[in-house]
Amino acid sequence: MGVFSAAGGAMLKSLLNIIFPDVCPFCEEHEQQGLLCKPCCAELDGLRITGPTCIVCGLPFASQAASDHTCGQCLKQDMPFIEARSAFEYSGNLREAIHRFKYGRRFILARPFGRMLSDFAASFSSKPDIAVPVPLHKKRLRTRGFNQSLLLARVISKRLSIGLDYLNLRRTRETAPQIELNTDERKKNVAGAFEVINPPAFKDRNVLLVDDVFTTGATVKECAKVLKKAGASVRVLTLARAIQK
Numbered sequence: 235m236g237v238f239s240a241a242g243g244a245m246l247k248s249l250l251n252i253i254f255p256d257v258c259p260f261c262e263e264h265e266q267q268g269l270l271c272k273p274c275c276a277e278l279d280g281l282r283i284t285g286p287t288c289i290v291c292g293l294p295f296a297s298q299a300a301s302d303h304t305c306g307q308c309l310k311q312d313m314p315f316i317e318a319r320s321a322f323e324y325s326g327n328l329r330e331a332i333h334r335f336k337y338g339r340r341f342i343l344a345r346p347f348g349r350m351l352s353d354f355a356a357s358f359s360s361k362p363d364i365a366v367p368v369p370l371h372k373k374r375l376r377t378r379g380f381n382q383s384l385l386l387a388r389v390i391s392k393r394l395s396i397g398l399d400y401l402n403l404r405r406t407r408e409t410a411p412q413i414e415l416n417t418d419e420r421k422k423n424v425a426g427a428f429e430v431i432n433p434p435a436f437k438d439r440n441v442l443l444v445d446d447v448f449t450t451g452a453t454v455k456e457c458a459k460v461l462k463k464a465g466a467s468v469r470v471l472t473l474a475r476a477i478q479k
Contacts, residue, residue: 314458315468320475321354348389362442364397387444420452437465448472
């Protein structure tokens with residue numbers, strides 16, 4: 235009976251896959267093979283940020299002949315984080331998938347995104363102790379219903395076997411969506427918008443600050459400032475990086 239049930243279950247699964255084939259969560263067109271379909275895997279390989287990059291903020295350099303070094307902006311200012319890294323360039327199907335994840339409530343994307351980020355975390359100089367997502371303001375959270383950075387951080391914390399703290403870093407005021415602003419406006423928009431509720435929780439901790447997209451870095455810099463003030467060593471990990479060409 236048990237053998238028959240197992241065989242019947244396998245047959246049913248095969249039948250369902252024929253009628254309702256697993257579709258790639260990125261393009262939602264091709265059949266899924268593993269996490270993604272073959273075309274999306276190939277596209278992601280092309281978008282992967284491999285270097286050379288800035289050793290501080292992770293900005294990719296245009297010349298492939300250069301080696302990793304500190305970029306001009308990081309030479310001009312002291313960054314509140316030790317290093318920031320992004321796994322992919324913010325472009326193509328990945329960009330569309332992030333939009334569906336963030337604004338279309340495609341929660342299913344949290345798992346492949348989180349797995350990619352946790353694999354990429356090996357590029358940091360030391361393993362973090364705790365993952366901290368960039369927080370949403372409570373009004374934005376009520377409207378959207380979820381924090382995409384928390385969904386990513388939760389997957390990362392499980393795969394890396396590290397802690398997860400999504401309560402001690404708080405956004406103190408509602409800010410305008412960064413997507414609508416230029417670089418200077420983004421800085422002003424988030425200036426002083428974050429606080430640490432319980433500073434001792436981060437003292438002498440290696441914190442992995444998690445977000446979905448690094449554009450100008452204004453948001454993660456403000457978060458890193460208050461985490462650093464609380465005594466943390468901060469590293470920033472984002473899924474994608476917006477790159478001006």
